[in-house]
Amino acid sequence: MRIMNIARCGWLPALLLLLASGAWAQANLEVNTPAISALQASMQKRHTELASFFGSGAVGLTRDGFVALRDANAVALAQRQQVNGLVAAENQDRSALYREIARANGKPEWENDIRTTFAQRWIDKAQGGWYYQNNAGAWTRK
Amino acid sequence: MRSLTVSAGLASALVLQGCVTINIYFPAAAAEKAADKIIDEVWQLKKPEQPASPSSNTPQSK
Numbered sequence: 745m746r747i748m749n750i751a752r753c754g755w756l757p758a759l760l761l762l763l764a765s766g767a768w769a770q771a772n773l774e775v776n777t778p779a780i781s782a783l784q785a786s787m788q789k790r791h792t793e794l795a796s797f798f799g800s801g802a803v804g805l806t807r808d809g810f811v812a813l814r815d816a817n818a819v820a821l822a823q824r825q826q827v828n829g830l831v832a833a834e835n836q837d838r839s840a841l842y843r844e845i846a847r848a849n850g851k852p853e854w855e856n857d858i859r860t861t862f863a864q865r866w867i868d869k870a871q872g873g874w875y876y877q878n879n880a881g882a883w884t885r886k
Numbered sequence: 887m888r889s890l891t892v893s894a895g896l897a898s899a900l901v902l903q904g905c906v907t908i909n910i911y912f913p914a915a916a917a918e919k920a921a922d923k924i925i926d927e928v929w930q931l932k933k934p935e936q937p938a939s940p941s942s943n944t945p946q947s948k
Contacts, residue, residue, distance in 0.1 A: 836915040
């Protein structure tokens with residue numbers, strides 16, 4: 745984080761630093777806090793229930809790092825309430841997760857950037873057949 | 887000669903501003919790494935050899 749010290753505010757060092765910004769890849773974000781671990785555990789547990797709804801296309805990954813009910817007709821009537829509850833709880837956890845990671849690193853202003861990063865990675869890691877929103881916001885089957 | 891001094895001053899002001907910009911740069915690569923780690927655990931994508939003990943990696947000095 746001591747960029748000012750390294751760069752000494754000159755063009756060349758600053759440029760070199762930008763070019764060598766691979767050094768940033770070395771730095772890790774703090775994610776080992778009790779709050780983050782608790783959220784992670786809660787989401788992991790919920791995923792066992794959510795996974796089938798991702799699989800059926802009822803629930804999809806939004807482009808802004810959350811989940812949404814995409815096709816209510818893919819859910820049996822008796823399960824609609826359950827899936828709505830799952831989606832709401834998942835989004836609450838995700839929102840808290842992004843906020844907590846930013847806070848744990850002393851940069852609450854990073855929350856949106858973290859959310860955007862997660863949005864992309866959730867989609868990249870989603871299983872084939874799951875639905876996600878593309879950059880235009882249209883539901884797309886992976 | 888004076889305009890040279892002025893432009894030199896302007897240039898150094900720009901450089902200083904550049905430093906500030908760099909300082910608030912978002913570490914995208916580190917964020918991606920953190921996201922991958924969390925997503926892998928939430929979605930159980932990588933079955934770890936040792937059953938779910940995230941404390942196994944040694945804490946790095948910051």
